[in-house]
Amino acid sequence: MTTNNIIEQLKQKGLKVTPQRVAIYEAVIKLKKHPTAEKVIEYIKKNHPNISVGTVYKVLESLVENQLLKKVKNEKDVMRYDAITQHHHHLYCTDSERIEDFEDRELDRMIQEYFSRKKIKGFKVKEITLQITGEFKN
Amino acid sequence: MTTNNIIEQLKQKGLKVTPQRVAIYEAVIKLKKHPTAEKVIEYIKKNHPNISVGTVYKVLESLVENQLLKKVKNEKDVMRYDAITQHHHHLYCTDSERIEDFEDRELDRMIQEYFSRKKIKGFKVKEITLQITGEFKN
DNA sequence: TTCTAAATAAGAATTATTATCTTTAAGTAA
DNA sequence: TTACTTAAAGATAATAATTCTTATTTAGAA
Numbered sequence: 001m002t003t004n005n006i007i008e009q010l011k012q013k014g015l016k017v018t019p020q021r022v023a024i025y026e027a028v029i030k031l032k033k034h035p036t037a038e039k040v041i042e043y044i045k046k047n048h049p050n051i052s053v054g055t056v057y058k059v060l061e062s063l064v065e066n067q068l069l070k071k072v073k074n075e076k077d078v079m080r081y082d083a084i085t086q087h088h089h090h091l092y093c094t095d096s097e098r099i100e101d102f103e104d105r106e107l108d109r110m111i112q113e114y115f116s117r118k119k120i121k122g123f124k125v126k127e128i129t130l131q132i133t134g135e136f137k138n
Numbered sequence: 139m140t141t142n143n144i145i146e147q148l149k150q151k152g153l154k155v156t157p158q159r160v161a162i163y164e165a166v167i168k169l170k171k172h173p174t175a176e177k178v179i180e181y182i183k184k185n186h187p188n189i190s191v192g193t194v195y196k197v198l199e200s201l202v203e204n205q206l207l208k209k210v211k212n213e214k215d216v217m218r219y220d221a222i223t224q225h226h227h228h229l230y231c232t233d234s235e236r237i238e239d240f241e242d243r244e245l246d247r248m249i250q251e252y253f254s255r256k257k258i259k260g261f262k263v264k265e266i267t268l269q270i271t272g273e274f275k276n
Numbered sequence: 277t278t279c280t281a282a283a284t285a286a287g288a289a290t291t292a293t294t295a296t297c298t299t300t301a302a303g304t305a306a
Numbered sequence: 307t308t309a310c311t312t313a314a315a316g317a318t319a320a321t322a323a324t325t326c327t328t329a330t331t332t333a334g335a336a
Contacts, residue, residue, distance in 0.1 A: 016333055018283065037323080052285040057324060059283090091261055100261075107252060114245060123229055123238075126272040130249075134264040154302055154313065175292080190316045195293060197314090279336080289326070300315070306308085 001029050013066040023048050024059045025068060034072050034080040034099045072099065089130035098136060139167050151204040161186055162197045163206060172210050172218040172237045210237065227268035236274060 006025050010017050027043045028035060035043070041056050060081055063069040072080045072090060080099065088103040107130075115125055144163050148155050165181045166173060173181070179194050198219055201207040210218045210228060218237065225246065229238040245268075253263055 016282065018333070020284070050285080052287090054286080054325075055284055091258070094264060102258065104256075106256075110248070110252065114248065118242075118244075120229070120240065120270070122275050123270075124273045124275055125270055126232060127270075129269045129271075131267045131269055132258070132261075132263055132265075133267075135262045137260050137262055156302070156314065158315065188316080190318090192294075192317080193315050199294095200314095277336100280332105280334095282331105282333080284331070285329090287327090289324105291322100291324080293320100293322080295320070296318090298316085300313105302311100302313080304310085304312105306310095 001026075009068060013068065015062065015066060020048065020051055020055055021059050021063075023051070024056055025063055028060075028063075028069055028081050034082050036080050040081070087127070087129075089132060091136075092131060092133045093136050094133055095135065100136075102130075102132060139164075147206060151206065153200065153204060158186065158189055158193055159197050159201075161189070162194055163201055166198075166201075166207055166219050172220050174218050178219070225265075225267075227270060229274075230269060230271045231274055232271055233273065238274075240268075240270060 003022060003026065006022055006029075007017050010021055010025070015021060023044050024040060027040045031039060031043055037053075037057055037060060040060070041051070041053060044051055044056070060069065064071055064081070070082045072082045082101075086103060087108065088101045089107075091100040091102050093099070111128055115128070141160060141164065144160055144167075145155050148159055148163070153159060161182050162178060165178045169177060169181055175191075175195055175198060178198070179189070179191060182189055182194070198207065202209055202219070208220045210220045220239075224241060226239045226241040227245075229240050231237070249266055253266070
């Protein structure tokens with residue numbers, strides 16, 4: 001995603017385009033691997049040495065609210081952020097903090113088909129994400 | 139689950155049977171709805187007014203290590219705990235902090251079958267849990 | 277160019293959780 | 307039953323992540 005693209009997206013959401021917002025959004029996209037707020041701060045400080053920690057948290061939060069980012073979390077660590085692209089699942093490593101994306105349209109179709117056939121009583125499903133835990137082989 | 143049952147389980151895991159451990163384990167089971175450490179403390183204080191916060195955290199942690207409890211977390215709140223029964227998924231409410239269990243053996247079988255057929259490259263799957271987000275219809 | 281609301285910076289405050297250190301008590305064996 | 311050993315509990319300090327507050331700055335509209 002280009003910087004112009006990022007600016008365009010912020011505008012579309014009615015967010016003021018500030019250098020901080022652009023940098024933070026760009027950082028999450030560039031860093032991939034679901035960075036924590038801390039990783040984002042570390043990365044951004046290179047070009048924006050004076051950026052405030054609170055700003056990073058606030059901007060991340062507002063990008064999530066505006067559906068430009070998503071939060072990801074497993075049971076053992078702090079909040080992480082993920083750029084919204086296509087719907088995907090997450091592979092969590094049992095032995096480390098590693099998290100990877102996993103996309104599988106066929107799987108999605110199968111699950112979607114399953115739940116359109118078999119409703120959950122008293123619950124309206126909006127989204128299903130698989131938390132796949134296991135081990136990365138080397 | 140009876141108190142004797144709880145005591146038996148602690149013994150089986152080689153954990154000393156203390157009133158605090160029994161109370162904490164019992165609380166998570168009784169409270170259902172995936173209580174936070176705070177909820178557990180609140181509940182336990184009724185019968186154990188002098189229990190220490192650190193103890194609750196420590197005991198919860200050791201019950202998780204000994205696979206008597208599981209941690210559950212979604213993207214918007216603090217750690218929650220869940221008694222281990224059968225394998226199950228979670229229904230997360232988009233509008234509140236509510237989390238419910240969801241069991242479906244047929245679904246599990248279907249997913250298991252899918253992944254035994256279609257491997258994930260470089261990853262050995264151990265467990266798959268669905269994070270189903272949506273709305274509870276009162 | 278000026279104006280105004282919204283955003284940022286700085287740092288204090290809060291919250292959840294963990295660590296430390298002393299005291300207590302569970303389980304074992306005499 | 308009693309005494310012993312060691313793990314567990316209690317109290318509280320420390321830490322880490324995140325949120326809040328207030329003054330200052332700036333993006334975008336007029």
